[in-house]
Amino acid sequence: MSLIYIAEPYDRTAEATVFEASPAGIRLDRTVFYPTGGGQPGDTGWIRWPGGACPIVDTVKGAPLVTQGVDVLHIPAPGESLPEPGIPVTLELDWERRHRHMRMHTTLHLLCAVVDGAVTGGQVGAERSRLDFDVPGDSLDRNEIEEELNRLIAGDHPVRRVTITDAELAARPDLVRTMSVKPPTGAGTVSLLRIGSSDSLIDLQPCGGTHVARTGEIGPVEVVKIENKGRQNRRVVVALRE
């Protein structure tokens, strides 16, 4: 299974071949559909073939396959006709929804950089997204966070996937200090999502989600509310303004 969205998050269509198809899910040789994971919802859209089409209502990870890595299941709408195994199909994302996920997901990375505290949870949504922080009392100011987020967005900083070696990471403990999630090492290299440049770093995290290429593409955001979810746990809820 070739996962096109990792290197090419802006690809909204692709040609693929069907491995198998049942009401429980459609397996393909390659996909642009992001499967639910890392707090980002699975993609929706359509699979089309000569003489047929099937709406896809969700995308999830199937059983992990030892030889093929991530297994992606495209969930068909109930009662729809399914493509035959072996036939070529055209994949098409609900791009408006996915692009909102990319904008919101990138916003949450900026929120990590703005709020000084360990992240304990989070969820990306097309309308609203949230991150939970382990911070005390009333230390978070809604207006301040919103202003800082919009300043970083307007700065139009580059967002890149970068790969560094375990040795490079070990030689730069300052990089790890900015991360709320420690990268897994031992494979020789670590894949990270970087916002800003290497000498002017805004956020650096191990992350497998989809993001916009520059922060300016997010557009203005609003901090809707900051909720008290128990001692040392504050939930910051953000929304896109347009």
Ligand SMILES: [Zn+2]
């Ligand atoms: Zn991410």
